[in-house]
Amino acid sequence: xxxxxxxxxxxxxxxxxxxxxxxxxxxxxxxxxxxxxxxxxxxxxxxxxxxxxxxxxxxxxxxxxxxxxxxxxxxxxxxxxxxxxxxxxxxxxxxxxxxxxxxxxxxxxxxxxxxxxxxxxxxxxxxxxxxxxxxxxxxxxxxxxxxxxxxxxxxxxxxxxxxxxxxxxxxxxxxxxxxxxxxxxxxxxxxxxxxxxxxxxxxxxxxxxxxxxxxxxxxxxxxxxxxxxxxxxxxxxxxxxxxxxxxxxxxxxxxxxxxxxxxxxxxxxxxxxxxxxxxxxx
Amino acid sequence: xxxxxxxxxxxxxxxxxxxxxxxxxxxxxxxxxxxxxxxxxxxxxxxxxxxxxxxxxxxxxxxxxxxxxxxxxxxxxxxxxxxxxxxxxxxxxxxxxxxxxxxxxxxxxxxxxxxxxxxxxxxxxxxxxxxxxxxxxxxxxxxxxxxxxxxxxxxxxxxxxxxxxxxxxxxxxxxxxxxxxxxxxxxxxxxxxxxxxxxxxxxxxxxxxxxxxxxxxxxxxxxxxxxxxxxxxxxxxxxxxxxxxxxxxxxxxxxxxxxxxxxxxxxxxxxxxxxx
Numbered sequence: 001x002x003x004x005x006x007x008x009x010x011x012x013x014x015x016x017x018x019x020x021x022x023x024x025x026x027x028x029x030x031x032x033x034x035x036x037x038x039x040x041x042x043x044x045x046x047x048x049x050x051x052x053x054x055x056x057x058x059x060x061x062x063x064x065x066x067x068x069x070x071x072x073x074x075x076x077x078x079x080x081x082x083x084x085x086x087x088x089x090x091x092x093x094x095x096x097x098x099x100x101x102x103x104x105x106x107x108x109x110x111x112x113x114x115x116x117x118x119x120x121x122x123x124x125x126x127x128x129x130x131x132x133x134x135x136x137x138x139x140x141x142x143x144x145x146x147x148x149x150x151x152x153x154x155x156x157x158x159x160x161x162x163x164x165x166x167x168x169x170x171x172x173x174x175x176x177x178x179x180x181x182x183x184x185x186x187x188x189x190x191x192x193x194x195x196x197x198x199x200x201x202x203x204x205x206x207x208x209x210x211x212x213x214x215x216x217x218x219x220x221x222x223x224x225x226x227x228x229x230x231x232x233x234x235x236x237x238x239x240x241x242x243x244x245x246x247x248x249x250x251x252x253x254x255x256x257x258x259x260x261x262x263x264x265x266x267x268x269x270x271x272x273x274x275x276x277x278x279x280x281x282x
Numbered sequence: 283x284x285x286x287x288x289x290x291x292x293x294x295x296x297x298x299x300x301x302x303x304x305x306x307x308x309x310x311x312x313x314x315x316x317x318x319x320x321x322x323x324x325x326x327x328x329x330x331x332x333x334x335x336x337x338x339x340x341x342x343x344x345x346x347x348x349x350x351x352x353x354x355x356x357x358x359x360x361x362x363x364x365x366x367x368x369x370x371x372x373x374x375x376x377x378x379x380x381x382x383x384x385x386x387x388x389x390x391x392x393x394x395x396x397x398x399x400x401x402x403x404x405x406x407x408x409x410x411x412x413x414x415x416x417x418x419x420x421x422x423x424x425x426x427x428x429x430x431x432x433x434x435x436x437x438x439x440x441x442x443x444x445x446x447x448x449x450x451x452x453x454x455x456x457x458x459x460x461x462x463x464x465x466x467x468x469x470x471x472x473x474x475x476x477x478x479x480x481x482x483x484x485x486x487x488x489x490x491x492x493x494x495x496x497x498x499x500x501x502x503x504x505x506x507x508x509x510x511x512x513x514x515x516x517x518x519x520x521x522x523x524x525x526x527x528x529x530x531x532x533x534x535x536x537x538x539x540x541x542x543x544x545x546x547x548x549x550x551x552x553x554x555x556x557x558x
Contacts, residue, residue: 020464021371028367029379031360035431036385038408039397046400089303096300104304106544107311113539115493115513118532121520122314125321125529132317157310189295211387218390220496221513225520238392238496245396245500257396264389271388272381 043261047254058251059259066232067240068259070148074223074236075216077152078159082212086163087205091197093164094171111160119157120225123150146228151236154222159215163208170204171197207274214267217260318536321529333530338506339515343534346512349423350491353430358484361438362476368439369446386435394432395500398425402501421503426511429497434487441483445476482549489542492535 047055058064093105111119126133127144137144144150178200182192220238227234229243237260244253322330333339368380386394402419403409412419419425449472457471495513502509504518512535519528 024363025367025371025373028360028364032364032379032382032435035428035435036382039394039401039432042401042406042408043397046405085303085306088299089307092296092300092303096296098300100304104307107307109543110311110315110540113489113493113543114536115495115516115532117495117513117516117520118318118493118528118536119314121516121525121528121532122318124520125525126314126317132313153310157314160307160310189293214388218388218393220390220392221517225517238390241392241396242500253396254400257393260390260393261397264385264393268381268385268388271384275384 040261043254043257047258050251050254054251055255055258058249058255061252063231063235064240064252064256067235067256068237070151070235071217071237073148074151074155074219075213078155078216079209079212081156082159082163083205083209085160086167086208087198087201089164090167090171090201093168095176108164109161111157116158116219116221117225119154119222120227123154123157123222123226145226146230146234148227148234150226151223151234154226155216155219158219158222159212162211162215163205166204166208166211167201170201174200203274203277207271210267210271210274214264214271217263315536318529318532321526322533324526329526330530330533333527334534338510339512339527339531341507342510342512342515342531345423345426345510346492346535349426349430349511350488352427353434353491354484354488356427356431357434357438357487358480361435361483361487362442362480365439365442365446369443383436383439386433390496391429391433391494392496392500395429395497398428398432398497398501402428420501421505421509423502423509425501426498426509429501430491430494433494433497434490437487437490438480438483441479441486442476445479449475478549478553482546485542485546485549489539489546492539492542 089108093101093108124145125131127137127150128134142149144153178196179192182196183189187195218238219236220242223234223236224239224242227236227239229235229239231243235243237256241253241256241260244250244256322333325333334343364383368376368383399420400406401408402412402425404413409420417424419428453471454467457467462470493513494511495517498511499514499517502511502514504510504514510518512531516528516531516535519525519531
């Protein structure tokens with residue numbers, strides 16, 4: 001299948017570089033250049049014009065370091081939780097048949113349709129003053145709004161669909177044949193899962209993990225609303241940039257923006273590599 | 283117990299996993315959304331209608347809709363063109379270009395806003411050019427469209443690409459043998475099978491744009507009746523201590539985006555294509 005497809009692909013690629021293809025290629029490159037490459041280049045140039053030493057000093061600032069740590073912690077928790085939830089949830093959605101499965105399938109995609117600010121708001125409404133769960137939390141002595149746990153919940157909400165969708169897609173593609181063979185040969189459900197299912201979904205899971213990490217590191221609206229952007233407490237890398245822009249702290253804003261942009265490019269390289277591996281394996 | 287029971291008949295373990303997953307989703311997603319809906323409807327349907335029909339909210343919703351619409355039209359055309367170039371042409375740097383398409387999925391949207399303010403700010407060449415010619419880009423609707431174009435770039439490209447890869451080349455050859463030109467071949471042979479994918483990708487990008495906050499708040503600010511989009515207004519209402527108004531606008535945006543995503547899924551199902 002893959003062989004045939006790539007063969008057909010070769011046959012259909014442009015062989016004659018006449019005026020029309022050259023124009024179309026130039027137009028596309030110009031468009032991507034203006035929309036993506038030029039803005040990225042502008043940031044690098046502007047940041048560097050402030051002096052590398054100044055950027056480094058700004059990034060060594062205690063506030064900046066703390067903000068980056070908060071973002072990394074949120075991303076680490078989101079990745080760990082979504083690894084488990086993504087695989088378990090995908091198995092439930094693809095392999096199980098039960099009443100309400102279609103509804104569950106639609107609900108898990110909801111986070112993709114909601115504005116991040118609205119996500120922060122929903123948790124404020126739930127846990128804030130007068131919220132449904134506020135009395136219960138108070139009696140337990142847990143503080144969620146304007147605190148780290150609230151930001152964890154918001155980040156988990158935002159990142160729910162990513163690993164789940166990727167694993168669901170692969171489980172649907174591969175079907176149950178291999179799992180049935182393993183079971184027929186006497187493997188226990190756990191053996192089947194560890195030796196057959198997990199290796200089959202590993203690329204999809206890796207792909208989902210990178211998307212989750214990128215999304216968690218970059219989340220802004222939701223953590224801004226639920227966290228409140230408190231310096232050295234609930235300030236994340238993104239809300240740090242927002243505050244730095246407001247305070248006209250150019251070195252802080254561009255330095256942190258550069259750190260996040262570089263991290264994104266690193267994650268993108270991984271996403272691209274895993275994307276090719278996955279397509280090759282499918 | 284035979285192992286195949288784990289697949290065919292629900293075992294105790296699989297029921298436990300199912301219950302745990304359903305609970306996780308219920309607590310994390312359903313409960314907060316129920317709180318949002320309850321807050322939006324707390325004053326009754328009429329109060330909700332009043333909350334979203336003030337001139338300020340109406341303008342914010344209208345601005346969000348028309349900037350997203352312009353973005354969607356540009357995305358439909360340029361996304362299709364980009365997918366075409368990536369699938370059909372072989373040139374140096376194609377692999378890198380293909381990877382670059384996904385960058386907006388990896389880069390924080392706030393950073394997208396920062397990138398555009400640096401590019402279009404008064405200190406840059408482009409910003410200076412616009413300033414000399416009296417064109418306002420930053421803190422004006424054009425910057426909102428640009429920010430939306432950045433964050434939604436992959437949607438149409440990634441929807442059209444797989445369909446383009448599977449087109450039957452013999453149809454194009456037949457059309458060319460019958461004397462059809464480039465334009466005829468594109469509009470009569472290629473566009474019909476691509477249209478559902480273009481539509482689905484465009485709807486998804488539009489729905490995504492309705493939710494965009496980080497990049498827009500940085501490039502356009504929050505000037506009421508001028509650059510205040512609906513998501514930025516939600517933030518303003520939360521900050522201003524008016525959660526009911528914020529919840530009402532959130533619900534309108536969420537409902538619209540949800541219906542749009544369901545429409546996109548229906549288009550995908552109609553053509554039997556899974557959106558990966």
